[in-house]
Amino acid sequence: MKISIGRILSYVLAIVLTVFFAFPLVFMVMSSLKPDFNLLQDTGSFRAFLPVGPISFNNYIGVYDRIPLLMFIGNSLIVATTTTILGLFFNSMLGFALGRMEFKGKSFVFAVIISTLILPFEVIAIPLLYMMVKLPVLSFKGGIHFTQGLFNNYQVQILPFIANAIAIFLFMQYFKSIPKELDEAARVDGASWFLIYRKIAMPLAGPAIGTVSILTFLPMWNAYIWPVMTIQDERYRPIMIGLQYFYVNFGTSWGQIMAYLTILTVPVVILFLSMQRFFVNSIATTGVKG
Amino acid sequence: MSTAILKPLRNKSSQKRSEGRAAWILAAPALLLLTSFVVLPVILGLGLGFTNAQLLSPNAPEFTGLSNFKTLVGVATTTIHAERNTDGSCVKDASGQIAFESLRDRTREGSKYPNLVGKTEVKRFINEKNCSAKIVLAGDPTFWRSMGNTLFFALIVVPVQGGLALLLALLVNQKLKGRNFFRTIYFIPTVTSMVVISMLWRFIYQPEGLINKTISNFNPSYVPIDWLGNPKTAMPAIIFLSVWQAVGYHMMIWLGGLQTIPQELYEAVRMDGANKWHEFKFVTIPGLRHTFVFILITITIAALGLFIQIGILTGGGPLDSTTTLVWQSFVHGYQRQEIGYGSAISFVFFIMVLFISLIQRSMTKRLES
Numbered sequence: 001m002k003i004s005i006g007r008i009l010s011y012v013l014a015i016v017l018t019v020f021f022a023f024p025l026v027f028m029v030m031s032s033l034k035p036d037f038n039l040l041q042d043t044g045s046f047r048a049f050l051p052v053g054p055i056s057f058n059n060y061i062g063v064y065d066r067i068p069l070l071m072f073i074g075n076s077l078i079v080a081t082t083t084t085i086l087g088l089f090f091n092s093m094l095g096f097a098l099g100r101m102e103f104k105g106k107s108f109v110f111a112v113i114i115s116t117l118i119l120p121f122e123v124i125a126i127p128l129l130y131m132m133v134k135l136p137v138l139s140f141k142g143g144i145h146f147t148q149g150l151f152n153n154y155q156v157q158i159l160p161f162i163a164n165a166i167a168i169f170l171f172m173q174y175f176k177s178i179p180k181e182l183d184e185a186a187r188v189d190g191a192s193w194f195l196i197y198r199k200i201a202m203p204l205a206g207p208a209i210g211t212v213s214i215l216t217f218l219p220m221w222n223a224y225i226w227p228v229m230t231i232q233d234e235r236y237r238p239i240m241i242g243l244q245y246f247y248v249n250f251g252t253s254w255g256q257i258m259a260y261l262t263i264l265t266v267p268v269v270i271l272f273l274s275m276q277r278f279f280v281n282s283i284a285t286t287g288v289k290g
Numbered sequence: 291m292s293t294a295i296l297k298p299l300r301n302k303s304s305q306k307r308s309e310g311r312a313a314w315i316l317a318a319p320a321l322l323l324l325t326s327f328v329v330l331p332v333i334l335g336l337g338l339g340f341t342n343a344q345l346l347s348p349n350a351p352e353f354t355g356l357s358n359f360k361t362l363v364g365v366a367t368t369t370i371h372a373e374r375n376t377d378g379s380c381v382k383d384a385s386g387q388i389a390f391e392s393l394r395d396r397t398r399e400g401s402k403y404p405n406l407v408g409k410t411e412v413k414r415f416i417n418e419k420n421c422s423a424k425i426v427l428a429g430d431p432t433f434w435r436s437m438g439n440t441l442f443f444a445l446i447v448v449p450v451q452g453g454l455a456l457l458l459a460l461l462v463n464q465k466l467k468g469r470n471f472f473r474t475i476y477f478i479p480t481v482t483s484m485v486v487i488s489m490l491w492r493f494i495y496q497p498e499g500l501i502n503k504t505i506s507n508f509n510p511s512y513v514p515i516d517w518l519g520n521p522k523t524a525m526p527a528i529i530f531l532s533v534w535q536a537v538g539y540h541m542m543i544w545l546g547g548l549q550t551i552p553q554e555l556y557e558a559v560r561m562d563g564a565n566k567w568h569e570f571k572f573v574t575i576p577g578l579r580h581t582f583v584f585i586l587i588t589i590t591i592a593a594l595g596l597f598i599q600i601g602i603l604t605g606g607g608p609l610d611s612t613t614t615l616v617w618q619s620f621v622h623g624y625q626r627q628e629i630g631y632g633s634a635i636s637f638v639f640f641i642m643v644l645f646i647s648l649i650q651r652s653m654t655k656r657l658e659s
Contacts, residue, residue, distance in 0.1 A: 010464055014472045017458070021476050021538070024490045027500065044503025094320035102306070103313035109321065116328050118587075118647050120595045122616045123640045124328060126623035126632040127335035133345060163323035193312035222483035224598065229624050240485050247489075254493060261486045272481045276474070279481070283542045 023049065025265070032059050032258040039255050059259035066256065067245045068234070069263070076239040079157045080220035086162045087216045088209060094163075095171025096197050100183065116165040121226075129229050132156055152233040161220065167212045174208035175201055210278040214271070221268065239264060335640070338633035345627035358634035364429035365412075366405050368396060372421040380421035388416065390423055397427070433635070435610045436618045443529060443614065444593035451533045451540060452585050456578075458537065459544035473545070477538040484535065488602035491531040492518070495603075518603050521611035528599050528612055536592070540585050547581030548574070579657050587650040591643055615639050 026049050031039045038053040047053070063069060097103065098110060132150045150156045183196045191199075202209075224240040231237050243264075246257045272279060339358055343351035370390045373381040383389040393411060396403045409427035412434070416423045428434055458476055462469045479487060494500040495517040502514035517527040555573045564572065597616040600606055606613035606621070616639060623632020 007464075007466075010461060010466060014461060014466060014469075017461075018472060018475045021479060021534070024487075024494060025478065025482070027494075028490055040498065043498070043500055044507050048500065090320040090323065093316040097313040097316040101309055101313040101316075103310040103317075106313075109317065112324070112329065116324065118591060118643065119328065119332070120591060120639075120643060122595050122597060122619070123636055123643065124331035124335060126619055126629060126636050127338055128327065128331040129624065130338060130343060130345065130629045130633075131331060131334060159323070160327035163320040163327065165324070165328075168320060193309065193316070197316065218481065222485070224483070224485045225601075225620075240483060243485060243489065257489060257493075261489055264486050265482050268481055268483070269478060272478065273474070279477075280542065283539070283546060 028258050028261050028265070031255065032262045033057070034059075034255060036253055036255045039258070059253070059255040060263070062253065062256045063259050063263065067242050069242070071235070072237055072239040072242045075154075075236055076221055076223075079154055079223070079238055080217050082154070083158050083161050083220050084213055084216045086158070087164055087167055088212060090162060091164055091167035091212065092171045092202065092205065092209075093197065095168050096175050096201055098168070099172040099175030100178075100180070100201070101193065113165050113168050117169060119165075125225065125229070128160060132230060151230045153236055156230045157223070157227060157236070157238065160226075161216070164212075164216065166215060170212055170215075171205070171208055174205055178204055207278070207281060210275065211281050214275055214278050218268065218271070332640070335633045335636055338630050339637045341630045343629040343633070345624075345629050347627075351630060354630070358631050361408070361429040361631075362433050362634055362638070364409065365434075366409060366427050367424060368393075368403065368406055368427065369422050369424050370396075372423075374421055380418060388418070388421065388423075393425065432610055432613060433618060436613045436615045437638075439525060439610075439612060440594055440596060440614045440616075443525065443532075443596050444590055446529050447533060447593045448586065448589045450529075451537050451589055454533065455537050455540035455585070456544050458541040459548060460574075462541070463545060463548050473542075476541055479535045480539040482535075484598045485602060487531065487535045488599050491527075492603055495527055519608055521609045524604055524608060524612045528596075528603060532593075532596070532599060536589075540589065543585055543588075544578070544581060547578045551577035580654070583650060583653045583657065586653075587646060590646050594639065594642055594646070615642075 030049055030051055031042075033051055033055045034042065034053055035056075035058065042048045042053065094109075094113075098106065098113075134148065135150045137147050137150050150159075178201065182200055183191075186196050186200060222240060223238060227238050227241050231241065243257075243260060246252065246260060338351070340353060340355060341351035342354050342357075370393060372388045372390045375381055380388045395401060396406045397409055399407060401407055406427060409429050410431050411425055412428050412431050413426045414423050415425075462473050462476070466472070496502070497514045497516045497519075501517065502512075505512050506514065515523060517523045551573060555577070556569055559569055559573055595616050596614045597620065600612055600614055600617045601620070604612040606617050615635060619632045619635035619639065621632075622628045622635060626632075
């Protein structure tokens with residue numbers, strides 16, 4: 001392969017851009033290892049991006065001492081995992097019905113899903129908050145009775161996000177692409193639709209399951225606005241809200257903030273790197289077909 | 291599956307009926323959730339916009355008609371006058387300003403100008419010759435600032451982000467060594483939480499942060515700029531970090547589009563003696579039409595929803611220079627617990643999103659015909 005000036009320029013540009021996109025995250029990780037004094041002193045020189053000076057995990061220990069870190073991580077895992085699993089079941093069921101079955105009202109259901117596809121959460125956040133606060137809820141504490149309001153718990157963080165138009169759409173597309181002959185044969189053998197869904201369609205839906213899992217889990221882990229609005233009780237706070245403990249006016253420790261930001265980011269980056277195939281897939285599907 | 295016992299053959303219509311029933315059972319859970327937590331809030335939001343609902347008030351919300359929307363978008367003008375001195379010049383007050391009649395008399399409750407009540411001055415055009423001033427008032431000046439900021443943000447971000455993303459995609463679509471590595475790095479900011487990104491850039495933009503200290507190193511006489519604390523630089527700073535965060539996502543979408551263009555098309559025009567620019571103009575651009583529409587729409591809708599960056603970096607300030615529509619809906623609907631008014635703002639946002647998606651529909655139709 002001959003080396004042209006164009007190619008060299010391409011490489012130079014690609015490397016410059018690598019620095020441009022990576023520098024804040026490199027800075028974050030390196031700073032999380034430094035005491036505040038060194039962190040601020042290194043700012044403005046190359047040292048800011050290198051693990052130099054008195055390196056330690058003290059900031060991480062400080063974070064651990066300052067907030068109930070494991071509880072927050074646990075809360076986020078509970079909320080994100082539950083939403084992902086329930087979402088996989090319910091959204092794939094609806095996707096299956098839309099993609100492979102004929103029923104009255106199908107085109108109407110399809111139209112509803114398409115129209116919610118582009119709806120940003122910000123449109124419904126305020127009315128949804130009002131609805132949740134005013135909702136009568138069955139309570140089992142001290143006898144069965146109704147209490148008002150669904151907030152300060154796991155349910156309020158999970159329920160609104162299980163059904164997801166994008167996930168339904170992805171499953172529908174995927175189930176459409178599986179040859180129809182497969183379930184026709186099973187139908188002749190007398191298999192019920194539920195059996196076909198469970199034993200034929202779902203086992204073939206691996207890539208769609210992977211993609212939808214990512215598309216649900218990631219935003220749930222990163223959830224911020226909705227928990228800010230609905231969770232005041234520390235016991236149910238997810239990990240993103242924990243950040244609020246660090247930007248009080250007095251005694252802001254940038255080292256600890258950087259350590260916390262690293263804790264927030266590392267799982268996401270690992271998830272991304274290990275499931276990159278599904279990420280690219282999800283973008284290709286939402287982007288090109290959407 | 292072959293072990294299943296053959297059921298007696300049923301006629302077609304009963305089969306259809308059982309298929310319909312099974313489909314509805316499969317669809318029910320997700321549909322129920324979607325209706326309760328997406329469709330219902332949309333409808334509820336439309337309704338609440340016409341009430342004075344409060345978040346934690348025990349009183350039932352009252353229907354207030356168009357009142358919220360009138361406050362929100364209401365604008366009016368009025369002219370006030372000043373007395374003249376004997377020499378014909380306008381009477382001035384102690385501070386040297388022209389002494390106009392009071393505007394408060396007109397805007398307070400029970401004034402003779404019902405269309406001005408409760409409104410705030412936005413702009414004043416003084417006519418020294420006539421000793422008069424034309425005043426523009428708005429029911430909620432912050433709303434108009436938010437609308438302006440939101441549109442400005444979208445107007446800059448949509449072409450810049452979409453264009454840069456295309457350049458990135460073209461760059462890493464070449465057969466470079468390590469191109470997967472480059473793609474991965476450019477994409478990582480988009481999987482990182484916007485909250486994390488905003489906190490990082492808060493440090494970068496600080497008076498003592500990365501940017502200011504780096505410039506100071508090269509230029510000792512440089513006076514540090516408080517990027518987020520200055521009304522002139524706050525919005526550009528937010529635009530910069532927003533593009534930085536999201537451009538990798540749209541690079542991936544462009545890449546997906548580039549890969550759907552058949553290689554034979556490139557070979558065909560090369561046979562006709564086309565250069566790189568011709569290839570781009572006659573093969574790449576036409577091949578990316580659908581991707582273009584999708585990217586245009588998704589960036590526009592995302593840009594109109596600008597919010598988290600504002601919440602973490604500026605809180606809408608300084609001097610309302612970064613306040614946005616969705617931020618205002620949050621301030622009213624959540625912070626001040628004025629659900630009715632907050633819903634009215636969300637409704638305006640909803641209409642804008644709806645408008646954009648209608649544009650998408652007509653653009654896609656035109657491409658297909």
